[in-house]
Amino acid sequence: MPEILSYLLAAIYGMSIIGVIIVIISENRNPLKSLPWLIVLLLAPVVGLVCYFFFGQNLSKRRNISRRARKQLTSYVEAAEQQERREIPGRFRPLSHLLSHHGLAVPLYGTDYTIYRSGMQKMEALLQDIRAARHHVHIQYYIIEDDRAGKMLREALIERAKAGVEVRVLYDDVGSRSVRKHFFDELEQAGGEVCDFLHVKFPRFTSKVNYRNHRKVVVIDGRIGYFGGMNIADRYLYGSELGPWRDTHFRIEGGGVAGLQAAFLGDWQATTRRRLEGDSYYPISTKEGDNSLQLLVGGPLGKWRMLLKATSLAVSRARTRIWIQTPYFLPSETLNNALQTAALAGIDVRLMLPLRSDSRCVDLAIHSYIDEMMHAGVKVYFYMAGFLHSKLMLIDDELAVIGSSNMDFRSFEHNFEINGFAYDQALVERLAALYAEDEAHCHLLTAAEWFNRPRLRRFAESVMRLFSPLL
Numbered sequence: 466m467p468e469i470l471s472y473l474l475a476a477i478y479g480m481s482i483i484g485v486i487i488v489i490i491s492e493n494r495n496p497l498k499s500l501p502w503l504i505v506l507l508l509a510p511v512v513g514l515v516c517y518f519f520f521g522q523n524l525s526k527r528r529n530i531s532r533r534a535r536k537q538l539t540s541y542v543e544a545a546e547q548q549e550r551r552e553i554p555g556r557f558r559p560l561s562h563l564l565s566h567h568g569l570a571v572p573l574y575g576t577d578y579t580i581y582r583s584g585m586q587k588m589e590a591l592l593q594d595i596r597a598a599r600h601h602v603h604i605q606y607y608i609i610e611d612d613r614a615g616k617m618l619r620e621a622l623i624e625r626a627k628a629g630v631e632v633r634v635l636y637d638d639v640g641s642r643s644v645r646k647h648f649f650d651e652l653e654q655a656g657g658e659v660c661d662f663l664h665v666k667f668p669r670f671t672s673k674v675n676y677r678n679h680r681k682v683v684v685i686d687g688r689i690g691y692f693g694g695m696n697i698a699d700r701y702l703y704g705s706e707l708g709p710w711r712d713t714h715f716r717i718e719g720g721g722v723a724g725l726q727a728a729f730l731g732d733w734q735a736t737t738r739r740r741l742e743g744d745s746y747y748p749i750s751t752k753e754g755d756n757s758l759q760l761l762v763g764g765p766l767g768k769w770r771m772l773l774k775a776t777s778l779a780v781s782r783a784r785t786r787i788w789i790q791t792p793y794f795l796p797s798e799t800l801n802n803a804l805q806t807a808a809l810a811g812i813d814v815r816l817m818l819p820l821r822s823d824s825r826c827v828d829l830a831i832h833s834y835i836d837e838m839m840h841a842g843v844k845v846y847f848y849m850a851g852f853l854h855s856k857l858m859l860i861d862d863e864l865a866v867i868g869s870s871n872m873d874f875r876s877f878e879h880n881f882e883i884n885g886f887a888y889d890q891a892l893v894e895r896l897a898a899l900y901a902e903d904e905a906h907c908h909l910l911t912a913a914e915w916f917n918r919p920r921l922r923r924f925a926e927s928v929m930r931l932f933s934p935l936l
Contacts, residue, residue: 574756636660680869681693790857
């Protein structure tokens with residue numbers, strides 16, 4: 466009897482492995498994503514099956530909010546945008562069309578930007594704006610830690626909630642795993658509302674753990690917004706074992722705030738199943754300006770990976786420069802080829818990365834892409850003055866791509882992200898100057914030093930590259 470049971474369990478397990486392989490193949494995924502899963506399932510079936518259950522399932526056919534509801538949110542944004550429509554720079558009109566018609570990211574005009582490179586400066590400004598709130602404060606972060614930074618934010622929100630201001634907090638359940646529910650008890654007792662995005666009841670036994678909300682969005686009274694790369698944690702303010710954290714975050718006023726509001730309220734509706742609407746959330750902006758901003762809400766749901774497509778299209782429209790900052794560089798084959806083609810065509814392509822990230826495996830995978838970049842003529846910089854966490858892409862003198870997305874498979878395929886496509890020469894000029902300042906703290910790689918690194922390390926990098934779609 467025990468032998469029969471053993472054979473039966475082995476048969477069930479074998480059929481499960483075969484079934485998963487059939488599902489992966491039948492989904493017609495990108496072969497670059499399918500092959501690593503097939504390798505893991507065939508070579509290490511026990512580990513592979515567990516990992517696939519946690520991290521490999523495809524959510525593209527699911528929805529967290531209906532397209533109709535998303536369009537309704539977009540209609541509120543358009544109603545708040547009262548200025549006459551201005552022309553997007555000619556070369557970027559196809560990009561604008563893609564974002565508007567397939568990403569529901571309408572052009573918003575007259576946005577003013579304050580740029581923060583220091584987590585402390587951003588935190589001080591954010592707390593000051595929260596304390597001045599009169600109607601509502603909407604907070605959304607991937608990471609909120611139970612540390613000095615988290616407590617400062619919580620105390621400011623409690624004070625506003627007690628004053629009768631509507632306070633809503635949305636945090637990612639995995640990214641903010643160190644925060645226990647009681648952390649927000651006093652805020653909720655004061656009248657604030659707190660929810661976790663894609664709640665993971667048993668983090669070790671759920672397929673949702675791989676699909677996280679990586680957005681960082683704050684909206685205050687519908688008139689002030691924050692977004693970018695900084696979370697709420699001490700390391701953004703005081704640094705970590707990697708050194709000071711160099712990041713980029715934006716405070717905005719004007720038309721773009723309505724786009725951030727729509728992004729937050731869409732996620733709030735998806736999480737709570739409650740819709741918030743009304744003019745008080747979308748006050749009409751009185752700021753004038755010829756610049757325009759399209760805020761793309763990207764994620765793993767739906768047929769298209771719009772964030773990847775928009776980024777690739779933006780790269781393809783470049784004529785003079787493509788300057789990139791990213792902590793993680795694991796590009797898709799399309800984006801990889803586009804950057805190399807641009808460099809080969811004589812465009813000034815620069816890639817700025819941290820000297821080391823918070824994962825050795827990720828570092829190895831990232832470095833595997835540098836060889837061909839340098840062969841194509843891309844200038845590669847390693848940031849030496851701490852950990853570079855900034856997410857930024859500058860295209861020529863006209864377009865800045867800013868927001869929460871890293872340039873890797875996880876951001877393009879799995880995470881819920883928000884990126885702004887800003888057609889704003891003044892903003893690009895300011896960001897280019899900051900980029901040049903960062904270069905002063907970088908080491909520019911030379912072919913001699915890079916291509917002479919040890920063969921064993923190069924082999925390790927090649928091995929980890931096979932798994933880059935899973936990192």
